[in-house]
Amino acid sequence: MYRDRIVITGVGLTAPNGNSLSEFRKNLIEGRSGVSLYKDRLMGEVIAGVCNYDDTKYQTKKDIRRGTRAASIGIYCAHEAVKDANIDLEKYDKSDIGIYVGITEHGAAEAVDEMFSIKDFEYNTKYVSHYFSPKSIANNPAGEVCLNLGITGPHYTLGAACAAGNIGLIHGAQMLALGEVSLAIAGGVSESIRAFLSFASFKNEGALAKHSDPEKACRPFDKDRNGIVISEGGCLFILEKLEDALARNAKIYAELVGYAINTDATDYVVPNRQRQEQCMIKALQRAAIRPQDINIINSHSTSTPLGDRTEGGSINSIFGNDDSVYITNTKSYIGHTMGAAGALELAGELPSFEDDIVHHSLNLDNLDPNCMITNIVRKEPIKVNNIKYVLNNSFGMLGINSTVIVRKYE
Amino acid sequence: MTRESIAETIIGIIKEVMPHDDCSTLQDDDVPFANRINMDSMDFLDVVLALQKKYKIEIPDEDFGRLRNMKSTLDYLESRLKA
Incomplete structure (x- = not known):
């Protein structure tokens, strides 16, 4: 697929339930949610995922005030990723490093703040x-x-609705393959909870989750699911060519072996099952593997009635006969981190190449048969022999679909 | 509103804009702010905006030059607030 093989050698993240990959993964395995109540100036108490990373770890208070929450999240993630990859940036040609950040939207929170200030x-x-x-x-x-x-x-940023985290990663890999840069810091961020508009818009659309217990609000594929939980978060990967990673004896989390991006071209918000299928099939073809070679699917699973039904159908049509393909999701733990979702959700699965564990989906009390999901991991994590491939779906409004496939590096 | 209370307000605003700078050296004299604290042009605009909001006045761009040190800033604000 690529002229050069591209690998992930560092991960920096903040999620509502963890500020490092190890903490995040631990909480996924232990079933610990990061969803809570959040006070919005206009909406009052809403259910949301809020990050609690130390924002002064890499920025002065003055820089935090001058900048945005999305950037603060990005800066935290970038530093953590560089540190995790054991890279000394001073030894690199900084003009040869690219920063590619997926975003669902940007500017709404800033506009809201400004309107309040005047x-x-x-x-x-x-x-x-x-x-x-x-x-x-x-x-x-x-x-x-x-x-x-x-x-x-x-x-630059890549505006790609809720597929943006995957697309930031894909774009970083493309720029490496093209020789545009020798090191890419790529993924996605979101500050969406900072603008009441996101909550109000989803609520008025009938797509904002409601539940008396915030931790149970996001329940993908459950019969009682009723909408999304909006969250903030970020995840940036260090991407390198395999030869560069090997030359510096880097830890390699995974190799990016397949991806696809396509568009429904059918509706503003209603997903399209056929296009999702085409997206996954294209990614499988590019990875030159069969559906049954996939060990874990991290589904997009927004927890909306229609979204999960559509994705359940598209996954079932490709993977339905393969009991060895395990389906799970991350949103049941942290809500929808929007522009960060694709990257964060993939990151949470990377340790499975080492521990051979598939974490479970939370809040799945009554599987909705209309979703046609059969092999989803429920109640508790499971141990699987020799996990080799993870497929990560991220879909977004205006019909943008993305699939990423990563392989264990051996 | 006394000159001292206006000075306190100005220092409070500068501390908020520049939390890492030592504002204890700021005095009612004509030494430029930038000589004593690390105030760049963006910080200066932040301080001017905060003063406008605090005192609900509009400070025209042509008056910005009168806000470069504590003494002239106090002179300027005193005259504007009396008006």
């Missing part, structure tokens, strides 16, 4: 902060990472 001044635009522009521009979450780390190679 509300008491009768919306006099004289009081609009001069920082609004650098905060709200679409490349902000990637640009601030460069500012912070002194990286002078290309940086």
Whole structure:
């Protein structure tokens, strides 16, 4: 598929239930949710996933105030990824490093903050902060990472709705394969909980999860699922060519062996089963493997009635006869981290290449038969012999679909 | 509103904008802020915006030059707030 083999050699993340891969993975295995109540200025108490990473670990208070939450998450993740990959950036040509950050959206939270800040001044635009522009521009979450780390190679964000985390990763790999950069820091981030608009829009669409217990609100494929839980989070990977990783004796988490991106072209929000199938099949073909070679599918599983039914059908049509393909998800633990989702959800599965464990899906009390999901891991994690392939789905509005397949490096 | 209370407000705003700087050296004199604390142009604009919001006044761009040190800032604000 690629001229060069691309591998993941570092992971930096923050999720509502963990601020490092080891903590995140531990909580996935132990069934620990990160969903809680969150107070929004206009919506009041809502169910959400909130991160609690130390934002002053890599930024001054002044830089945090000047920047955005999405960028703060990105900076934390980038530093953690670099550290995890055991890379000394000072020994690299910083103009040869690319920053590729997937985002669902950016600028809504900044616009909301600005409107609130001038509300008491009768919306006099004289009081609009001069920082609004650098905060709200679409490349902000990637640009601030460069500012912070002194990286002078290309940086930009990839707007791809809820498929953005996968697409950030894919794009990073493409840029490495093209020889545009020699090291890529790629993945996705989200600050969506900072804008009431996200909650209000999903609520008015009838797609925001409701439950008396926040930890039980996100319940993919369960009969009683009723919507998504909006969360913040981030995950950035260090991507390198295999030969570069081997030359520096790097730890290799996985090799990216297949991917696909396609578009429904049928509706703004309603998913399309056939296109999802085509996306997964294309990724399998590019990886040159059969469906039964996959060990774990991390499904997109938003916990909306229609979304899960559609994805359940598309997975079933390709993998339904293969008992060796185990299905799980991450959103039941942390909600929907939007632009970060694809990257975070893949990251949580990478340790399975070492521990051969498939973590379970939370809150799956009554499997909805209409979802046609048969081999989903429930109640507790399971041990599987020699996990070799993980497939990660991430789909988004305006019909964008993405599938990533990674292989254990041996 | 006394000159001292305005000075306290200014220092409070600068501390918020520049939490890592030592503001104890700021005095009612004509030494530029930037000589005593690490105030760049963006910090300066932040301070001006916060002063406008605090005192509900509009400070036109052509007056920004009068806000470069504590003494002239206090002189300027005193005259604006009396008006």
